[in-house]
Amino acid sequence: LETTTTTIREVARRANVSTATVSRYLAGRPIRNREAVEAAIAECNFVPRRYARSLRLGRSDMVGVVVPDLTNPYFAALMIGIETVMKAADLKLLWVNAAESQTIEREALSALLGYVDGLIIAPVCETDDLPELAARTGTKVVLVDRLVHGSRHFDWVTVDNFAGSHMAAMHLIRAGLTNLAIIAGPLDSTPGRERLEGFLSACNEEAITVHPDNIIIADFSESGGYTAMARLLLTLKLPGAVFCCNNLMTIGALRCINEKGVDIPGEISIVGFDDFPLADVVKPGITVISRPAEEQGKLAGHLMVERLRRGNTSTEKRQITLPTTLVSRGSVRTCPTHVSRVDKRA
Amino acid sequence: LETTTTTIREVARRANVSTATVSRYLAGRPIRNREAVEAAIAECNFVPRRYARSLRLGRSDMVGVVVPDLTNPYFAALMIGIETVMKAADLKLLWVNAAESQTIEREALSALLGYVDGLIIAPVCETDDLPELAARTGTKVVLVDRLVHGSRHFDWVTVDNFAGSHMAAMHLIRAGLTNLAIIAGPLDSTPGRERLEGFLSACNEEAITVHPDNIIIADFSESGGYTAMARLLLTLKLPGAVFCCNNLMTIGALRCINEKGVDIPGEISIVGFDDFPLADVVKPGITVISRPAEEQGKLAGHLMVERLRRGNTSTEKRQITLPTTLVSRGSVRTCPTHVSRVDKRA
DNA sequence: CTGAAAGCGCTTACAG
């Protein structure tokens, strides 16, 4: 396997044409000596170096994507959506996993900065100033899933975390459950904050008090969900229901509940934010707040393509909020007293 | 937010030094007018364009990774491993999802070719010739998880699929189960082929015949596993046990079994290749053949770093095969007659 | 259609 470094010049020499002609061939334009050029390219295994092109054109045709947790199936779906759109626009993707750490995210973003034309970011934290720094260097920025203070200056796609969590709480309350608990995410992140707010807001409207011990702030990780659930199970009065603010924490909570032999929904009901594989296969199936993750990724991709390809330089920002839906399975118990009340109505 | 395109030259002008000095500062070397340069950089939000650097240095410091299915948690773990190593070596990653399609993979790989110094590939199919084409252009290639014909010319990291599947079959046979079935992956992929071979080889050694109807070739997807399981459940004699050749197909099979109300392990036992989240939470827990996915990714990353950074130009290839382990949970029934036989021995 | 030539923004041997 030879590894000679062949350039457009070498191809031109072999095909007896100028470098301009080879370049035109590569760009798909018609040339006279097409066959000779093709043969020369094949002969010396020529592949044009993209960075030379980038330098000439002043753009890299690459977009960076920074997500807080690559292993979360929600982000996997988001990535698929983004990738679909980017591929169609012939933009390359640079992925970075921030691992829910602002330090890692900061390093990653600044490392990416000189490489990409645009950046799709799900910021770990709302106080993050990196999106603004990036924008200031001329890099196009689209926020997805999570926002930052000053988000009004950016294109973004989110879901209605508040409404979704409000809906989750109402679902539990309407089922007649009491002594509600919540395993929340970091409150300095958009979904962490909004989901807690939506949940508490519904409780407040329905005149339901949530005991402070039943509000646990965790970290969106599976182990965080496990630990939080273990704490809830140690409280004097077992909560009647728990709302887990993301899928990984739901899985962690389930593992804990499973190990302690607590019965769902007999002893405790559970609703999770974000669907996950097997949510319908575990017994009972887990009721979740679902959202169109892949669609969300596609929209974020489209916003980026508009800025990069369609030359959308409008200062008017496009900001999209997608709705969530409740997927009812078997993890929420309907209390007898409540059932009868419903029955009488029917 | 200004988006002026500032260059090293503009910085040099502002700081009253030469571009060489600015470049040296950026490379971390000591310069006299450090403060002036820092101020100038901050003033005009300067970020060096990496492609100009790449052109000058003749390398992009980017590595492409092509995996057959980004949404598979196994590949997510693999990616985390690769990313960890690449970050430490200051190499950027370009991810591509081949979606188990050779067409998509081919396009992706050729699109990536001019961008990267190296390529880590889990080829969709063993007849793939893209790794060789890539290598011929001087791009460093490391194969991971899956191989191609001619793999002896490459560095690679795989797991012992044959031994793992052999172990799965032996586990079922030793439990006294009969009428075994297998949901296999595509036979033109390395894990698809090797896992079927390992399974059948164990059956053969133990003089167990697998009925042709009980060998179903699927596609490593969840829906493929579902459909395959549905077919197995329609056979005249329900299989005593089924071996699913990857985690997504196991999940699909579980969903099908669950819907049809068939009891695990009472009516059918199940073993899956590759662990997955919730495998220990579903009831019963699913017995799986597990492998060190993140470790595998790290090793693949290391091989690449050696080629790119340590200038390992040896034609001697490093080829690593990792072992698998059986994680026993509750999805395999031990037949009474067999138990007594074992008991007598003890 | 074609080729000669300039230039994209960096880095680095060179001379001081």
Add this chain to the structure above:
DNA sequence: CTGAAAGCGCTTACAG
């Protein structure tokens, strides 16, 4: 330590 200058491999207005 410093600056002037060459050059990495492409693309494209320019003139023919």
